[in-house]
Amino acid sequence: MELFDSLRFKIVRRGIKIVFPEATDARILGAAARLKAEELVEPILLGSEEEITAAANARGITTSSFTIIDPNHYDKWDEMVAAFVERRNGKASKEQAESILKDVNYFGTMLTYMGIADGMVSGAIHSTGDTVRPALQIIKTKPGVSRTSGAMIMVRGRDQEKYVFSDCAINVNPNAQELAEIAVESAKTAELFDIDPKVALMSFSTKGSASASEVDKVVEATKIAKKLAPQYMIDGELQFDASYVPSVAQLKAPHSEVAGQATVFIFPELQSGNIGYKIAQRFGNFEAIGPILQGLNKPVSDLSRGANEEDVYKLAIITAAQTLLD
Ligand SMILES: CC(C)(COP(=O)(O)OP(=O)(O)OC[C@H]1O[C@@H](n2cnc3c(N)ncnc32)[C@H](O)[C@@H]1OP(=O)(O)O)[C@@H](O)C(=O)NCCC(=O)NCCS
Numbered sequence: 424m425e426l427f428d429s430l431r432f433k434i435v436r437r438g439i440k441i442v443f444p445e446a447t448d449a450r451i452l453g454a455a456a457r458l459k460a461e462e463l464v465e466p467i468l469l470g471s472e473e474e475i476t477a478a479a480n481a482r483g484i485t486t487s488s489f490t491i492i493d494p495n496h497y498d499k500w501d502e503m504v505a506a507f508v509e510r511r512n513g514k515a516s517k518e519q520a521e522s523i524l525k526d527v528n529y530f531g532t533m534l535t536y537m538g539i540a541d542g543m544v545s546g547a548i549h550s551t552g553d554t555v556r557p558a559l560q561i562i563k564t565k566p567g568v569s570r571t572s573g574a575m576i577m578v579r580g581r582d583q584e585k586y587v588f589s590d591c592a593i594n595v596n597p598n599a600q601e602l603a604e605i606a607v608e609s610a611k612t613a614e615l616f617d618i619d620p621k622v623a624l625m626s627f628s629t630k631g632s633a634s635a636s637e638v639d640k641v642v643e644a645t646k647i648a649k650k651l652a653p654q655y656m657i658d659g660e661l662q663f664d665a666s667y668v669p670s671v672a673q674l675k676a677p678h679s680e681v682a683g684q685a686t687v688f689i690f691p692e693l694q695s696g697n698i699g700y701k702i703a704q705r706f707g708n709f710e711a712i713g714p715i716l717q718g719l720n721k722p723v724s725d726l727s728r729g730a731n732e733e734d735v736y737k738l739a740i741i742t743a744a745q746t747l748l749d
Contacts, residue, residue, distance in 0.1 A: 426578060430741065436462050440465045440539070450730065451547060454735035459488055464743050467539070468486075468492070469494060469531055472486075472491050494530045497530075528543075531557075535723065542745065543742070550728075555723065562723060571718045574590070577711055578710045585616060585686070588690070588699060589612075589696065591697050591700045593714075595693045604718070606689045612715060613686060615748060625661055625666060629661050629676055630660070641659050641660040658681035661681070661682055666688060667688075
């Protein structure tokens with residue numbers, strides 16, 4: 424089954440509510456209309472009803488079936504302000520909360536935190552930091568996960584060859600514990616996309632072929648990840664060729680159950696992760712889907728500002744599917 428057919432099948436008619444803070448944007452409105460018509464997602468649009476309706480009508484979309492919440496006239500405003508102050512635990516006064524919650528990304532994130540929405544998709548007109556920061560501060564990471572991270576799903580060809588690359592978006596230089604958690608969360612993300620997770624923690628060294636503190640970090644992270652999630656096949660430290668090419672794996676890591684057949688590739692820090700996925704995308708003709716933020720208590724997804732309507736539609740489907748993860 425094609426990747427998105429499988430995800431659609433998982434979420435259809437479940438009434439999963441996704442909040443879109445940038446609801447007057449034509450790309451968001453177009454995607455929301457499709458998601459609603461196909462019964463994949465119940466969109467919650469943020470903004471003034473008048474402005475959203477005008478923008479929608481200009482695109483030939485009727486808004487009568489959408490839930491619209493106007494942050495300036497929200498009946499649970501006081502409850503939201505109080506919940507924000509409590510969650511920030513001394514880091515914001517009531518007055519500061521009232522000002523911060525005027526920002527649609529904070530408002531949408533609070534709707535998600537309060538359970539009025541199940542997840543959020545934003546970033547079509549906001550930067551990554553502005554989209555993601557409210558989630559880090561309010562929704563926070565799941566127990567046992569200290570950092571959220573950004574995975575890319577790499578897909579190629581008709582037979583939908585699929586891999587997970589991580590962290591490609593968030594943590595500039597994770598330590599061994601953080602890298603181990605990224606590896607485990609990436610294995611879970613792989614399962615969501617029907618990828619059998621075989622997790623390679625990558626380095627410029629394979630099984631002791633080079634020594635450096637950078638390599639030690641990956642060795643340590645591999646040990647921690649195996650302990651954290653013994654149910655998954657995890658191995659390191661492996662070079663990319665040893666992870667991916669069976670004949671190289673035979674030579675460099677003959678006893679590894681991951682080498683030569685890895686499906687989840689964990690990069691040691693953000694520079695290699697970000698560069699790595701772009702090389703696969705541009706040289707290898709992979710479609711790069713993401714970044715998918717993993718490890719949060721509830722899913723929040725960041726669109727690229729260059730996203731088109733199809734990208735919004737797809738990321739909303741992924742976000743809805745993430746609500747089904749533990
Ligand atoms: C994600 C990011 C925007 C957060 O930046 P920030 O707001 O400066 O982060 P801060 O350190 O001020 O932390 C803000 C809050 O988020 C939390 N936080 C920051 N990074 C986090 C992470 N990876 N996971 C979980 N929580 C995190 C902090 O603990 C803090 O919480 P608190 O306010 O409750 O104490 C930042 O990590 C970043 O810019 N990363 C690189 C992104 C990038 O440029 N990617 C390029 C490729 S797309």
